[in-house]
Amino acid sequence: MISGKRILLVVTGGIAAYKSLELIRRLRDSGAFVRAILTKSGTEFVTPLSVSALTGEKTFIDLFSLTDETEIGHIQLSRQSDLIVIVPASADFMAKMAHGRADDLASTVMLATDKDILLAPAMNVRMWDHPATQENLATLRKRGIQVIGPNDGAMACGEFGPGRMSEPSEILAAIESYFAPKTTPLAGHSALVTAGPTHEALDPVRYIANHSSGKQGYAIARALKTLGANVTLVSGPTHLPPPDGITYIPITSAREMLKACENALPVDIAICTAAVADWRVTEQSNQKIKKISGDDAPTLSFIQNPDILATLSKQGPKRPGLVIGFAAETENVESNAKSKRQRKGCDWILANDVSPETGTFGGDDNTLFLIDETGTDCWEKMSKEASAAKLSVLIADKLKLNT
Template sequence: MLSGKRILLVIGGGIAAFKALDLIRRLRERGATVTGLITAGGQQFVTPLSVAALCEQPVYTELFDLKNETEIGHIQLSRQADLIVVCPATADLIARMANGQADDLASTVLLATDKRVLVAPAMNVRMWLHPATQRNVAQLRADGALVMAPDEGPMACGEFGPGRLPTTEAILAAIVAAFGPASRPLAGKHVLVTAGPTREPIDPVRFLSNHSSGKQGYAIAGALAALGARVTLVSGPTALAPPPGVDRVDVETALEMEAACNAALPCDVAVCVAAVADWRVAAAGQKLKKQDGEMPSLTLIENPDILAGLAQRQTGRPQLVIGFAAETHEVLDYAVAKRARKGCDWIVANDVTGEAMGGARNQVHLVTATGVESWPELPKADVAARLALRIAENLTGSPNP
């Protein structure tokens, strides 16, 4: 997906610097040429030798290097790259960037460049939330830099909150998106995504539903759009705003969602994230009244199976059909059986006995014809970025993450 792209990777001096090594490997797998530049602080965590071995070319560390500076090396570094990625970007490095300092090789290159700069922050939660850091981030964004939001979670120092380096998958997705529509791997592809719950009326004022917030489906729709896809998001009732570049179709019931999905065809990929009610009620025309000692009798009717309908189409089947399995026990067993039963290509399974439904994080298992991949617990945006990359790589034949 990044074939021929030249990336200058500036590695700052944070404990997350070791993750830059994995980023180099992932970038090179995707065809990018990576040049490493390590700050003095960064060298406390990773060595120039390890970075050079992964990049397979020299690494730059010093501003006043006699050989490089006879050729005005810092200017050449700043102009030869197609994109500069700062990972990890410490509070100190962000502050120097925002204030235009040029007292070492990294800050000098960043000040001299005319190329886009992507910043992946990593620091203590208090440092990230400090007004000075927030001012510096705002200034960088105003200057045109692409500053990612850090992940939230436990820190090496024992504290918890925003400040963790975004996952490699999220950084990869941001790098791909930074190159613009011409290089987005899903450009020209149409993806259908379903999200949120459905509501099945019992009477004019009551309904059957579930706890789905739609957050994971909306994040997936946004991640796919960021990779260049034309995304149709068929959404049950949620409180969420549609992601940028996504066409949302609002529905209430499973029958309405099925009709909207069929109307959105043809598509290249279908990702069925929505928590569709399995049954609907033969709804009463008037509000049911409570009567002492008597319970109303509700007749349940099985709803259409939207996922199976898409996966088993005889004509116009999407190239890739992905379902979700929200389970409370025997998660993998049910997910493997569901993939076979529905006829879909992939199933993304998760355990919803905790806070997955409505929460900000998710831990999923990707079930395919070749086996099961168990992913670590991640913010839902990072699950979405990782899945979007897998989809793009499946369609283009690029390496898997």
């Protein structure tokens, strides 16, 4: 999708600059050509040598280098690219762009370019929330600059909130989406996606949960939206920002998720990626369960949570035309997934190994087995964004075939 595309990467100052190296690697692995500009403050966090080693190209820093200006020039540098990506975009650099300053190579390129720009902000939460930053952001959006993120999360300064730069996989997905053919085979179709974990309360301060990050479900929601579907995302607690252009329904517990899914029906496609807790306590305590010295640990009684995938798969007038489940397994992945598909009654099931050594939970990559009535298709390891894109195309093909 981006093979052969020319990406100009601008790396500004900030601790998140180290993520630009991973983005370069992913872009090169995808076949893109990458050139990079490092601002002076950016060189405090990553070196020109490390950037050049990954891009395979000279890294540009100085506006007043006679050699560079003779050979390429800031005008040509800005125009010999298909897309400009600023990662990370600091508050200072966003202010420069908003006010048209051109006092270094990177800001001069921004003023001289006629190419589209993708911005990945990263800064302290208070800087992000400051009215000046938000006004600058609004100005840049008004000029057509695309913005991805930032995410909520823990920051190097110790604070928590919006301002954490989007992950390289998310930025790569945004770049792929920019270059994707603007076909919409799922236009007119509706889709329901569940994502993330559920939290089952024990008392007002404690809960049972799991390590699901929600990344795969959010990626699928974005991919379906890219193909034109009208998407509803029902999500348990995550640190991910809601994808643009979808109906986003945040929930906490399995029962809340089931209710939200039932309210979203009817839909054409239902994809259950959420890692729903299988059990909850029979009786939730209204007060914090206190630990008293000398007492034994409390005994907890559990009851099964509703089975969302099985409920959506039941035959009836509101059953989606295509119901897809996910099976997170730690052993006998394929056989367990086949058994789960039969029990749940869904059309397709995607199985993955979530053993700790795989890094699947919370990671950016996945290795999936697609199981349907015809057998098993083993996919190679790929990013969750790529898995989502592949699945969405298969869904579009299936609906077209049925039609």
